[in-house]
Amino acid sequence: MAKEPERLSAQQRSKIRRLTDPKEIAPDEEGGELNIVPFLDIITNVMMFVLATVSVTFTATIDTAPPRAGGRSSAKPDQPSLGLTVIVVQDGFSVKARGGNVAPGCQEAGAGLAIPKKNGDYDYALLGACAKRLKGLSPDFAGETSVTVSANPNIPFQAIVSTMDAVRKDESGECATDKDGVWAGVGCLFPDVNFGLAR
């Protein structure tokens, strides 16, 4: 005869029920972590707002030095130098090189504005081409990197900066300073800028 299974008493059943009842986890025991999800929502919104409103601008600096007597040319005294000077006036650019004025068209010496305004705007492309042509006149000028920029008192700073950009390097754009701060690159024209004093 099969043995009848043992039956638990009422007390035993009650105790088992009590012991195995799933307990609710108290809010302060919940993993021991702070619920920072709402905080994160706020932070994410703020960050997106900040990033959307801040306009990131990239800046650069043009290095220049006070004018020095005799210029910064490294040319020897007996070596001919170009001594390029660009004067920004109301109607265009007046260019002076080798002590003389460059005539209109930038081909020869003579009186007049070398590069007049075109359609009411300064012709920076022609100024760049003129600087390149003047530098190529003689191999003696190949190492010359300084230009003197002067202007009428009312010429805005933007025109001065664009003038410096125009004579800094040619279309190839290969011009940068090496670790010693010396300009190097086949595209360098006149990256060293000195300002002339307009009195």
Place this chain on the structure above:
Amino acid sequence: MQQPPGPGAPGGPPQQPIPRAKPASMATYKRVLRKEYNRKRLEPEINFLNITAMMDMMTIILVFLLKTMSASSASMPQSNDLQMPKSIMTSEASQEGVAVLISKSHIVVDDNVVCPVPSDPTHGIEGKYKRSGPNDLYIVPLANSLQSWRERDKQVRAATGAKDLRSEAIVIADSNTPYRLLVEVLFTLGQTEFSKFHLMVLQGAKK
């Protein structure tokens, strides 16, 4: 007819206690308890997200962003009063030197306003701020402010054993600043022993 007294009734025979069921053996009890435990055990569920690692990462990114923005000139005020000129330059902006701001209304050195810019600045700063009248290029309040900066910078350079004792200046000028005013500021900088100027421009112009 007299009713026989009920159980427990006063005067009746004493009531016999209900016999308690015999408890099961300890082995059976434990087996059932274990079985119940397993049946009622809660499935492990993720009640929270562990985002500590992500918070660390976000904090680092935030600090990095703020540091970059403050170090670069991205935080440079771009308002109607000061719009920097655009240039084709792509080199990194120099951060060394005293910052001299030339806005449409003021000249500012290191966050201190030193003198006002007239409404028509084509003739430079007003004569009363110059050393010897309106034709002079030397701006006295600007020079005074720069001289104290130069003295401090010179002492710092000497104390740190720097080979180069020359001071530098970062000139941040509005794009409409007339050449005359720019030259006055550069001249004054030169007179107060600043020998290298960095003209701040915005990248992005097309040649």
